[in-house]
Amino acid sequence: MRLTTKGRFAVTAMIDLAMRQGKGPVTLSGISQRQSISLSYLEQLFGKLRRHEIVESIRGPGGGYSLARRADKVTVADIIIAVDEPLDATQCGGKESCHSGEHGNGTRCMTHELWATLNEKMVDYLDSVSLQDLVDQQKKKMAEQNVVVMHPRTASA
Numbered sequence: 169m170r171l172t173t174k175g176r177f178a179v180t181a182m183i184d185l186a187m188r189q190g191k192g193p194v195t196l197s198g199i200s201q202r203q204s205i206s207l208s209y210l211e212q213l214f215g216k217l218r219r220h221e222i223v224e225s226i227r228g229p230g231g232g233y234s235l236a237r238r239a240d241k242v243t244v245a246d247i248i249i250a251v252d253e254p255l256d257a258t259q260c261g262g263k264e265s266c267h268s269g270e271h272g273n274g275t276r277c278m279t280h281e282l283w284a285t286l287n288e289k290m291v292d293y294l295d296s297v298s299l300q301d302l303v304d305q306q307k308k309k310m311a312e313q314n315v316v317v318m319h320p321r322t323a324s325a
Contacts, residue, residue, distance in 0.1 A: 178248065196214060222246060
């Protein structure tokens with residue numbers, strides 16, 4: 169299983185959006201600039217996120233996007249699944265036909281259970297991490313960076 173750019177960008181954009189909740193709708197152009205993600209790509213991702221009721225759009229001047237539910241109620245798995253990111257480490261897409269093709273007979277491979285279990289663990293983990301957890305991590309990281317910038321250490325001679 170390899171998380172593609174689509175999944176990474178969707179999670180990154182959602183963290184950006186969640187960090188700005190309570191300050192009015194967030195524009196995709198703002199997210200695009202801050203996160204260096206193509207605006208047209210964000211429009212595609214947010215269309216899917218809206219259809220899965222993770223975000224809601226506000227039209228008109230001053231419009232943009234906001235979370236459709238609280239950040240602690242949105243998991244990373246919700247986001248990744250909403251943007252059609254495959255979460256499957258099996259070779260067969262979970263169909264148990266790993267050996268189909270020229271030499272196979274449509275049977276399971278010897279490692280099918282290993283990869284199927286990995287899939288379950290990945291989904292369980294991603295389902296245990298909320299958007300709020302990621303926002304809190306970012307805020308903590310930013311606070312630590314501000315402390316370093318505001319109070320630089322002086323070298324002793």
